[in-house]
Amino acid sequence: MISYALRRVLSAIPIALIAVTVCFFILRLAPGGPFDGERALPPNVMANLRAYYNLDQSLPMQYLIYVWRLLHGDLGPSMVIDGFRVSDLIRIGFPFTLTMAMSAFVVATAIGIVAGMIAAVNQNKWPDYVLVLVVMIGVVVPNFLSAALLQLVFGVYLKWLPAGGWVNGSLTHLVLPVTVLAWPHAARISRLMRGSMIEVLGTNYVRTARSKGLGERLVLARHAIKPALIPVVSYLGPGLSYLLTGSLVVEQVFGLPGIGKYFITAALNRDYGIVLGTTILYMFIILALNLLVDMLYAWLDPKVRYR
């Protein structure tokens, strides 16, 4: 297990490095820049700005400087807001984004697994049909639309919940955004869980367990749940990264103070510093999550370790 973990960590390092390189060069090769304002800057100001951001160096040199700083934990400066760094953005926005994504993740995973099990046990009966419909809506309706519709129904017509905005520490302001974020995730998980559970319930060892007289509840708890969870676990990593990036949209729609708002503004202002830093941060998170999922996977399914 330990050697497997080490192998996975080592193989993630070159991936991270190449991904950083791809991001860096794509953004540097993009046309336009943060200093293309309405009126042209005086040449000497421009020269100073370029020198300040190392843009006067050759491209490979800029890349080396960037990687060197990255290794020291510096994701780079904003090129539009003076003195503002990606690390400041993370300090301001990331706790919020993380709270949103994690609460949606926990809620959705729990609901998804339980719902998938219920549907599998009652295959082709009414709980299954209801669930399949709810899941279909969750998978199909894009989050900005479900956000708009939920805002309209619960925020405007029924007035049960605030339709948007943020008051520090107010949980009611989080209910709608977390619901919008969690729904598709719960839907996908329950779909996976339903499928794999149906498959597991048809296997020989479950039949054996039943035939030796175990109650249905014990069969589920002891024999069916763990193997049925394997496909679900493999989706958790991509799922969480999907929630983290999906949170950008939901924050924008509900006017919440996470990273999303800053990122989209920065992209529109061609603030390549912020865009590059945030992209790389997310990439590291996704890589770390995938590693974590691989470990979980190896723990659940011993065959994986020896491949």
Added chain:
Amino acid sequence: MAGITGKDAILTDYANKLEKLDAPKGRSLTQDAMRRLLRNKAAMVSIILVVLIVLAAIIGPYFVPWGYAEVDWTSIRKPPDLSKGHVFGTDQNGRDMLARVLQGTQMSLIVAGVATVVSVVIGVVYGAVAGYFGGKVDAVMMRFVDIMYALPYILFVIILVVIFGRNPVLLFVGIGCLEWLTMARIVRGQTLTLKEREFVEAARAGGAKPFTIILRHIVPNLTGPVVIYATLTVPEIIITESFLSYLGLGVQEPQTSLGTLISFGAPVAEVLPWMLLAPAGVLVTLLLCLTYIGDGLRDALDPKDR
């Protein structure tokens, strides 16, 4: 000559009946799949609905009395009203919502088509090449796919918007260039098994060049998974497009798309609900139908379910 008991007549009847059954003739895989698809009610209804929506988006605008950018000064912010020809009502500028929804659907379908074609072409070629050559080539090519998977999708799309700015078609060629990863993985897996088959060996023995084998013998055998995956890519691109337009990054006025319409409808939905409900209804119907078609095709083409 009929016997006393009429046994011969019964046997002849039976033989005729057997002849009419097509069992001895055998059915091709495609016929088999078509038969199963025709039996799938959800998929058939979805196909009909999608065809109707596509037809409406293409020829509908010629039958609507109002243009999508035309202003009717006598009815601004009006709910649906048949007498004036505004079936879906009008927006704040007095433009007919039906005309706008049709034009928006057309735009969404065009960009989805462009991006899907791009992603399928790249994905099939990439996956088939990696799978066919195998070994080091495969390892390097698939490692690159792993790396691309690690990049956050939405962030990359927003970067593309910055690069391609306001040209929707170019933008969606770019998005197609991001969407091919899963396609490549599926195609590679299929190619790995296909290339061991006898007909590929025969082609190789006959002296066919690798790329001829890939294009003539491997790619045609990939039709099933490619068609399924393409049907499921279309709704994904439509969602991406709507999402970009929703953020104000996609299609620009007076052109419109379903996402743009929803983003204009959402803030005023409290007083002018038809502005949100009309495009949202079309979007959800389209997405639901495409997903059902994809699922139906998968069930029909999956040989495991026979």
